[in-house]
Amino acid sequence: MTDTAALLTRRTLAGLAAAAAFAGTVRAQGKGTPLRVGLMLPYSGTFAQLGENITTAFELHLAERGGQLGGRPVTIIKLDDQSDPAAAPQNVNRLLARDKADVLVGTVHSGVVMALVQAAREKGVPLIIPNAGNVAAARELCSESVFRTSFSNWQPAYGMGLALAKTGVKKAAWITWDYAAGKESGEGFRDGLKAGGAELTQLLTLPFPETNFQPLLAQVPGLGVQAVGAFFAGGGAVQFVRDYAAAGLRDKFPLCGSGFLTEGTLAAQGAAAEGIRTALHYADGLDNPRNIAFRKAFREKAGRDADVYAVQGYDAAQLLAVGVDAVKGDMDADKQLFAAMRAARIDSPRGAFTLSAGHNPIQNIYLREAKSGENRMIGIAAEALADPGTGCKLT
Numbered sequence: 001m002t003d004t005a006a007l008l009t010r011r012t013l014a015g016l017a018a019a020a021a022f023a024g025t026v027r028a029q030g031k032g033t034p035l036r037v038g039l040m041l042p043y044s045g046t047f048a049q050l051g052e053n054i055t056t057a058f059e060l061h062l063a064e065r066g067g068q069l070g071g072r073p074v075t076i077i078k079l080d081d082q083s084d085p086a087a088a089p090q091n092v093n094r095l096l097a098r099d100k101a102d103v104l105v106g107t108v109h110s111g112v113v114m115a116l117v118q119a120a121r122e123k124g125v126p127l128i129i130p131n132a133g134n135v136a137a138a139r140e141l142c143s144e145s146v147f148r149t150s151f152s153n154w155q156p157a158y159g160m161g162l163a164l165a166k167t168g169v170k171k172a173a174w175i176t177w178d179y180a181a182g183k184e185s186g187e188g189f190r191d192g193l194k195a196g197g198a199e200l201t202q203l204l205t206l207p208f209p210e211t212n213f214q215p216l217l218a219q220v221p222g223l224g225v226q227a228v229g230a231f232f233a234g235g236g237a238v239q240f241v242r243d244y245a246a247a248g249l250r251d252k253f254p255l256c257g258s259g260f261l262t263e264g265t266l267a268a269q270g271a272a273a274e275g276i277r278t279a280l281h282y283a284d285g286l287d288n289p290r291n292i293a294f295r296k297a298f299r300e301k302a303g304r305d306a307d308v309y310a311v312q313g314y315d316a317a318q319l320l321a322v323g324v325d326a327v328k329g330d331m332d333a334d335k336q337l338f339a340a341m342r343a344a345r346i347d348s349p350r351g352a353f354t355l356s357a358g359h360n361p362i363q364n365i366y367l368r369e370a371k372s373g374e375n376r377m378i379g380i381a382a383e384a385l386a387d388p389g390t391g392c393k394l395t
Helices: 003-022 048-064 085-098 110-123 154-166 180-195 234-246 266-273 289-302 308-326 334-342
Strands: 035-041 072-080 103-105 127-129 146-148 171-177 199-206 227-231 255-258 277-280 361-371 374-385
Touching: 035 048, 035 085, 048 072, 048 289, 048 308, 072 085, 085 103, 085 110, 103 110, 103 308, 110 127, 110 146, 110 180, 127 308, 154 180, 154 227, 154 255, 154 277, 154 361, 154 374, 171 180, 180 199, 180 227, 180 255, 234 266, 266 361, 277 374, 289 308, 308 334
Parallel strands: 035 072, 035 103, 103 127, 127 146, 171 199, 171 227, 227 255, 255 277
Antiparallel strands: 277 361, 361 374
16 A cells, blocks of 8 residues: 555544444335435635536436436435545544445545545445545555546556657656645656656755746756656646746657646646647547537537536436446445446547456546637547555456
């Protein structure tokens, strides 16, 4: 177990132990009995829009199926986790013990999701992760009841490292916050570079969520690298990209990164982001029938364009439908439900994907270039890429 995973797990155990004493079996049965799906997502704060897009797309697929899974009507229970790891055990307990959720879907924040993973591992309740990319969920903490429809932090960065090496770059640096997502993405970038015959020679970090990037940027010219990769998201990504360009580094040391560097941030980054290449499992301009239909339906429902978070939410509903349909709504047939989900082939807007032994998507990682406010696909950085699944004992 990684130090991060161990720490997060220890923090959840105390809160979840109390829940285990009285949560009991909560799965209602019967064709007319609603299937209760608990959506534990951020509906306020920095990640509120992400939670809303996941939810809207999840509901969209349910509506396409007439509001039923496995012949049972579906009741959605929404809980705002506020991206607060400290409150996560209590929130999970509320969904299971009080709200009697049959299925858990969540969340965005990697610290919060560990409480969900622990509950799913202990109780055998199905969990589908529609965003949080911490690698432990598909590696040492993998479980027959835990599934993901998004990514591991390692995957997009691996694709970017591999694609960068193919351009002839031999040495690169990685800049990120000093936290799990940045560390795990950096490992992916390093591994991708190595696979392409290049190397990661410098790792620069600053504490999360600080945004004083100037001391790090001042070091770049003396690092002896040909390019710089980065993992930042949200407001931090906006400022980093702007500061990088303002420091006069963009033309000398091309900037690239995991797709979240420019996902949902291009409008705020403006001209500073133009030409930046990133890698992610979704991109603007994917030309497949499923994506075209999905984007049209999402816009009609939400009044805004779909993004990677919406895709992940839509696919969470698709994956759940595969399992519940296979057991005809009988949630006590968990072995058969988990087996059906594990064997699923999801016809996703991102392109069809299957699941690894650790229940993480095996998927294309697209190479994207920021152009005129869009992350346009310009190629495939890594085809059918699976997370290594190190430490996962599922087969």
